[in-house]
Amino acid sequence: MSGRRSFGATLGITAFWIAATVAALLVVARMGDYRTLEGERSSPRPRACHWPRRRPAEEAALTSSALSAPRGRRTPTSEVPDMTTTPALPARSPEAAGTSTPERSAIVTGGAGGIGSVISTRLAQSGYHVVVADVDGARAEATAKGLPGEGHLGFGGDLTSSAVNADLAAAATGLAPIGAVVNAVGISPKREGRKIELDEIDDALFHQVMAVNVAAPFFLVREAARLMPDDGSASVVNLLSIAGRTGTGGPAGTLYPPFLPSAMVYGASKAALANLTISLAHELAERRIRVNGVAPGFVQTPMMGQVPPTGPIVEQVPARRYARPEEVAAAVEFLLSPQASYITGTSIDVDGGWAPRA
Ligand SMILES: NC(=O)c1ccc[n+]([C@@H]2O[C@H](COP(=O)([O-])OP(=O)(O)OC[C@H]3O[C@@H](n4cnc5c(N)ncnc54)[C@H](O)[C@@H]3O)[C@@H](O)[C@H]2O)c1
Numbered sequence: 001m002s003g004r005r006s007f008g009a010t011l012g013i014t015a016f017w018i019a020a021t022v023a024a025l026l027v028v029a030r031m032g033d034y035r036t037l038e039g040e041r042s043s044p045r046p047r048a049c050h051w052p053r054r055r056p057a058e059e060a061a062l063t064s065s066a067l068s069a070p071r072g073r074r075t076p077t078s079e080v081p082d083m084t085t086t087p088a089l090p091a092r093s094p095e096a097a098g099t100s101t102p103e104r105s106a107i108v109t110g111g112a113g114g115i116g117s118v119i120s121t122r123l124a125q126s127g128y129h130v131v132v133a134d135v136d137g138a139r140a141e142a143t144a145k146g147l148p149g150e151g152h153l154g155f156g157g158d159l160t161s162s163a164v165n166a167d168l169a170a171a172a173t174g175l176a177p178i179g180a181v182v183n184a185v186g187i188s189p190k191r192e193g194r195k196i197e198l199d200e201i202d203d204a205l206f207h208q209v210m211a212v213n214v215a216a217p218f219f220l221v222r223e224a225a226r227l228m229p230d231d232g233s234a235s236v237v238n239l240l241s242i243a244g245r246t247g248t249g250g251p252a253g254t255l256y257p258p259f260l261p262s263a264m265v266y267g268a269s270k271a272a273l274a275n276l277t278i279s280l281a282h283e284l285a286e287r288r289i290r291v292n293g294v295a296p297g298f299v300q301t302p303m304m305g306q307v308p309p310t311g312p313i314v315e316q317v318p319a320r321r322y323a324r325p326e327e328v329a330a331a332v333e334f335l336l337s338p339q340a341s342y343i344t345g346t347s348i349d350v351d352g353g354w355a356p357r358a
Contacts, residue, residue: 103127103176103177103179104127104128104129104176104177104178104179104180104233104234105128105129105130105131105172105173105175105176105177105178105179105180106120106123106128106129106130106131106172106178106179106180106181106182106336107130107131107133107168107169107172107178107180107181107182107220107224108120108123108130108131108132108133108182108184109133109134109159109168109181109182109183109184109185109216109217109220110133110134110183110184110185110186110239111130111131111132111133111134111140111143111144111184112132112134112136112139112140112142112143113134113184113185113186113301113302113303114299114300114301114302114303114325115184115239115296115299115301115325115328115329116132116134116182116184116185117132117143117325118325118326118328118329119182119184119325119328119329119332119333120132120143120144120147120152121147121148121329122329122330122332122333123180123182123333123336124147124148124149124152125148125149126333127149128179128180129151129152129153129172129175129176130144130147130152130153131144131152131153131154131155131168131171131172131175132144132147132152132153132154132155133155133156133157133159133168133185134155134156134185135156135157135158135159136156137154137155137156137157138156140154140155140156141154141156142154151175153171153172153175155168155171159185159212159216159219159220160211160212160215160216160219161219162219162222162223165216165219165220165222165223165224166223168220168223168224169220169223169224169226169227170227172224172227173227177227177228177229177234178224178227178228178229178234179228179229179233179234179235179336180234180235180236180237180336181220181221181224181228181235181236181237182236182237182238182239182332182336183216183217183220183221183236183237183238183239183273184239185212185213185216185217185239186212186213186239186303187208187209187212187213187266187303188241188262188263188266188303189205189209189262189263189266190261190262190263190305190306190307192305192306195248195260195261195262195263196262196263196264198264200263201263201264201265205263205265206265209263209265209266209269210265210268210269210272213266213269213270213272213273214269214272214273214276217238217273217276218276221236221280221291224236225284225287225289228287228289230287230288230289231288232288232341233338234288234289234290235289235290235291235292235335235336235340236280236284236289236290236291236292237291237292237293237294237332237335237336238273238274238276238277238291238292238293238294239293239294239296239328239332240270240273240274240277240293240294240295240296240347241266241267241270241295241296242295242296242297242349242351242354242355243260243262243266243267243270244267244268244269244270244271244272244273244274244295245271245274245295245355245356246260246267246355246356247260247264247267248260248261248262248263248264248266248267261305261307261313270295273293274293274295274347277291277292277293277345277347278345278346281344281345281346282345285344285345290335290340290341290343290344291344291345292335292340292343292344292345292346292347292348293346293347293348294328294331294332294335294347294348294350295347295348295349295350295351295355296323296328296349296350296351297317297322297323297349297350297351297352297354297355298313298314298317298322298323298351298354299322299323299324299325299327299328299350300322300323300324300325301325304322309321309322316354317351317352317353317354318352318353318354319352319353319354320352321352322352323350323351323352327350328350331348331350334348335348
């Protein structure tokens, strides 16, 4: 009897230890999983963010739906895609994709200019097929030819015409679905060594500044948006100016400081474009197309004309220098990237701390 009882006790103790060991092993296994997740979380992020390549069938569906979008098509509210999902597929470097064919085109207007040409280069380096669009067709062609990678296009035309913008959007779509539109087109009339007085701004000059700085970007966004994919990868950036907030001009006879040297209508045109940027962002949000602005202060480009990069005008700038076009292009590239996936309807000042904030 006592032998059977001690056998039963031994069996019970053995069963207890087996159960305890199994439980302990399960706990250790869970901890291992947890450490793995933490390890992944704390591992450094890759410097460049590249999105996974689409399968060919998905890509074909995306491309055909993007290209066949009817004029003025709107996604019904019930079909609005989930804005919290990761935006898909901006252009990537061909090396990262393991292919020599980037999947997106980018339009850069004023692309032969001081800022536009640098933006074109950066977007080409990121893997976009870039369409360099400028009223100076020869310079647009030369800029496109000099871009890294293949499949870029120079497009010459006066972008104050909406028909020319429709042709431009179609040309870009012919290369690849449009992933980026950058409006760097612009004019800022100046007189050598002094501002343009109010009385000198005739009707023709007023309308010309408004046509180039406001109408041309608007026409292009309207034409391109019809063709842009609505998967969250497409984005627009308009080049604004801090003059849109500070104003320009000043009393008769004023040289540069404390006023900006452009004709005063320039500031008005950039304020209008800033406002349009907000409205376009609202309008296109349901198609997951983001629209933002970059507002430079002074940038060292041909647009600055004879305005000296030293002296009283630059002393107003806390950074005590003009921007380099590369510094403006970096902000544009950020806003186009998936890192800015929840940023729309706003702008970034690139002005060395100059413009008043509020
Ligand atoms: N340079 C600056 O200090 C500065 C400051 C604030 C904002 N911006 C803005 O940045 C953008 C780029 O300026 P930038 O300094 O490179 O000027 P830029 O003069 O070097 O380039 C502008 C380009 O636009 C082109 N263009 C003019 N009219 C056109 C038209 N009707 N159709 C097509 N192309 C036309 C010009 O040929 C030129 O290549 C502009 O919108 C400008 O207003 C510039």
